[in-house]
Amino acid sequence: MLQEESDLSLVIAQIVQKLKGSNLYAQLERQAWASLQRPEIKLESLKEDIKEFFKISGWEKKLQNAVYSELSVFPLPSHPAAPPEHLKEPLVYMRKAQGSWEKRILKSLNSMCTELSIPLARKRPVGEQKELLNKWNEMGTDEPDLSLFRPVYAPKDFLEVLINLRNPNYENGDSLSFRTHLGLIQVPLKVKDIPELKEFFVELGLTTGQLGIDDSTQVPPELFENEHVRIGQKVLAEQDSAAAQQYIRQGSPTALRAELWALILNISSQPEDILYYEQLKTNVIQHDLLVDSLIYKDVKLTASNDDYYFVFEDYLYQVLLCFSRDTSVLGHFAYNSASPPKSYIRGKLGLEEYAVFYPPNGVIPFHGFSMYVAPLCFLYHEPSKLYQIFREMYVRFFFRLHSISSHPSGIVSLCLLFETLLQTYLPQLFYHLREIGAQPLRISFKWMVRAFSGYLATDQLLLLWDRILGYNSLEILADCPKSIVP
Amino acid sequence: MSRVSVPCHVKGTVALQVGDVRTSQGRPGVLVIDVTFPSVAPFELQEIMFKNYYTAFLSIRVRQHTSPHTPAKWVTCLRDYCLMPDPHSEEGAQEYVSLFKHQSPSMTFPKWLSHPVPCEQPAPLIEGLPDPSRVSSEVQQMWALTEMIRASHTSTRIGRFDVDGCYDLNLLSYT
Numbered sequence: 001m002l003q004e005e006s007d008l009s010l011v012i013a014q015i016v017q018k019l020k021g022s023n024l025y026a027q028l029e030r031q032a033w034a035s036l037q038r039p040e041i042k043l044e045s046l047k048e049d050i051k052e053f054f055k056i057s058g059w060e061k062k063l064q065n066a067v068y069s070e071l072s073v074f075p076l077p078s079h080p081a082a083p084p085e086h087l088k089e090p091l092v093y094m095r096k097a098q099g100s101w102e103k104r105i106l107k108s109l110n111s112m113c114t115e116l117s118i119p120l121a122r123k124r125p126v127g128e129q130k131e132l133l134n135k136w137n138e139m140g141t142d143e144p145d146l147s148l149f150r151p152v153y154a155p156k157d158f159l160e161v162l163i164n165l166r167n168p169n170y171e172n173g174d175s176l177s178f179r180t181h182l183g184l185i186q187v188p189l190k191v192k193d194i195p196e197l198k199e200f201f202v203e204l205g206l207t208t209g210q211l212g213i214d215d216s217t218q219v220p221p222e223l224f225e226n227e228h229v230r231i232g233q234k235v236l237a238e239q240d241s242a243a244a245q246q247y248i249r250q251g252s253p254t255a256l257r258a259e260l261w262a263l264i265l266n267i268s269s270q271p272e273d274i275l276y277y278e279q280l281k282t283n284v285i286q287h288d289l290l291v292d293s294l295i296y297k298d299v300k301l302t303a304s305n306d307d308y309y310f311v312f313e314d315y316l317y318q319v320l321l322c323f324s325r326d327t328s329v330l331g332h333f334a335y336n337s338a339s340p341p342k343s344y345i346r347g348k349l350g351l352e353e354y355a356v357f358y359p360p361n362g363v364i365p366f367h368g369f370s371m372y373v374a375p376l377c378f379l380y381h382e383p384s385k386l387y388q389i390f391r392e393m394y395v396r397f398f399f400r401l402h403s404i405s406s407h408p409s410g411i412v413s414l415c416l417l418f419e420t421l422l423q424t425y426l427p428q429l430f431y432h433l434r435e436i437g438a439q440p441l442r443i444s445f446k447w448m449v450r451a452f453s454g455y456l457a458t459d460q461l462l463l464l465w466d467r468i469l470g471y472n473s474l475e476i477l478a479d480c481p482k483s484i485v486p
Numbered sequence: 487m488s489r490v491s492v493p494c495h496v497k498g499t500v501a502l503q504v505g506d507v508r509t510s511q512g513r514p515g516v517l518v519i520d521v522t523f524p525s526v527a528p529f530e531l532q533e534i535m536f537k538n539y540y541t542a543f544l545s546i547r548v549r550q551h552t553s554p555h556t557p558a559k560w561v562t563c564l565r566d567y568c569l570m571p572d573p574h575s576e577e578g579a580q581e582y583v584s585l586f587k588h589q590s591p592s593m594t595f596p597k598w599l600s601h602p603v604p605c606e607q608p609a610p611l612i613e614g615l616p617d618p619s620r621v622s623s624e625v626q627q628m629w630a631l632t633e634m635i636r637a638s639h640t641s642t643r644i645g646r647f648d649v650d651g652c653y654d655l656n657l658l659s660y661t
Contacts, residue, residue, distance in 0.1 A: 079582035081535055090580050106658045113657060120655040167576070169540050190575035279645065287653050327647050343655045353649070358658060360647030406576055 010077045015070045023272050024066050065241040069266035072472050073396055075335050089337035089405045098337045098404040101161050106341055108152050116148055121289050129285045140313035146297045151367035155449045183419030184441045191417040203249040211251025212463040232256045249470035251463050258379040264469050265392040269385050277384035280322035291359045295320045299370045308458050312377035319373050319387050329361035332395035337405035371453040372398050375461050401449050409474040414448050415441055417478035444481035495522045534585045542573035
């Protein structure tokens with residue numbers, strides 16, 4: 001078979017393999033068996049009749065959404081000779097930089113552990129478990145002494161690492177030339193130029209209606225808003241993920257946003273999902289992790305102090321503490337340049353059968369991490385659904401904002417894209433800021449790392465995150481600061 | 487189809503440069519790598535596989551012996567095949583690459599096709615979608631193979647992070 005066809009077959013085989021272990025597969029099997037009772041299913045044309053039944057009953061659409069979701073999240077199968085680390089990050093020097101950064105984080109966490117004489121993890125005594133269960137819905141009222149804990153790192157520490165990234169094969173030269181990059185990022189990643197951005201974000205052009213602009217009070221709703229809402233309702237009725245993703249590029253009406261995001265992220269709260277969340281809650285009750293204190297501290301320092309989000313403090317604990325225990329998150333490390341930290345059961349150092357990941361989900365929160373969850377609290381009030389949405393947003397998008405990779409949506413590319421755009425659009429401003437020692441990236445970096453959460457008003461933030469979902473890319477974050485900086 | 491890798495000897499790179507290498511300031515933009523095949527038995531070359539390291543364009547020339555009487559001839563199999571769309575950026579810089587024999591426009595390599603194959607442009611996806619039932623039967627063949635390999639492997643996680651109920655840990659390890 002031709003190369004393109006064998007590539008396609010490989011993609012199909014990979015997706016089928018992934019879906020085989022999913023709830024949807026079990027449901028489809030059950031539905032197929034149950035459909036045999038139906039009069040229209042005939043033995044001679046069994047395969048075709050069942051396929052027709054799936055189409056009419058909406059199960060084919062669910063399968064379509066699941067396949068679309070897999071295609072959006074997982075990278076295409078790479079060359080057969082490429083080892084797994086190549087899939088995580090193809091450039092060797094970036095992998096090394098990520099490895100060194102991770103080692104620094106681990107050392108920091110270990111030293112916090114030894115200094116404070118607090119174990120990484122411990123089983124809670126029964127009394128403490130009961131107490132926590134009782135105040136599960138109001139953990140915010142707790143005021144533990146967190147003065148000795150410090151965040152493992154802050155965005156500005158991470159920025160220093162990115163600034164020092166160098167490609168050993170790239171010679172900048174000492175003399176300034178037209179090729180010298182005047183910004184802080186010194187690695188030659190490919191970023192989209194303005195014609196490419198215009199093409200990529202074509203729905204954001206001046207001639208296309210946008211929510212957030214064309215639905216303001218001065219604009220009569222008949223011009224754009226009414227029709228856009230009507231189309232949104234139709235998309236939801238069809239339950240089509242791909243259509244929803246296309247639709248949301250022009251922004252989502254507030255009333256439809258929660259459902260649209262769930263459709264795009266392919267989240268439907270099944271009983272199994274609620275059970276899974278309850279299991280995670282049990283894990284939180286049973287084991288206390290050092291990481292929990294980091295989460296408490298982060299929430300107290302950031303979201304609790306924010307005018308928009310302080311009301312959601314309890315939700316944030318309920319989501320983030322469970323998130324740390326969720327081993328299904330480990331799956332995303334296949335395409336994340338980062339790797340989960342490892343540890344051994346006490347007394348069994350070096351024995352592989354006693355090796356575990358810490359925290360169970362492999363993600364160590366940094367200062368501001370809870371702000372990824374906070375805006376979602378405006379959309380979802382049921383804890384297990386809120387949890388699912390956040391988890392999916394993290395493994396699709398947010399992880400790229402705090403790991404070193406060459407991916408076009410990775411934070412390094414976003415920084416370079418921002419600096420390049422600013423130099424192109426506002427060269428005098430860029431040059432002036434550089435001259436006074438205020439490199440623009442130092443100002444905008446923390447906005448991008450947090451995906452603007454806490455830096456934009458919530459309604460604007462949600463419109464921005466609409467576009468992240470719509471374009472399946474974080475590049476919009478690099479485009480945004482350019483409008484704010486002047 | 488059974489494929490085996492052919493033992494070959496890859497020599498060090500030689501820069502193509504005008505003038506004296508030692509005194510010249512400029513960096514050569516073209517390097518040559520010689521690959522020889524020590525085995526004498528003839529074989530049919532299907533695929534050349536390698537990992538790129540910042541090479542933008544690749545040309546492959548082959549020296550073939552058509553008959554014992556005529557001297558060996560150099561033939562270009564591939565000219566300026568693009569590995570990096572933008573040589574000044576990282577795209578494609580460290581990728582794994584496979585070159586297949588059907589990509590070579592005019593080969594007269596001894597054991598390859600006897601007539602030249604026209605260079606194929608990859609068809610745009612909209613026009614070139616393969617027949618679904620044919621693809622599905624090919625997938626089933628591949629499926630049988632992967633199923634054999636992954637007989638006991640399930641892709642769903644069981645969800646336990648502890649070992650026999652214990653999650654009492656040492657410090658984090660650095661390896």
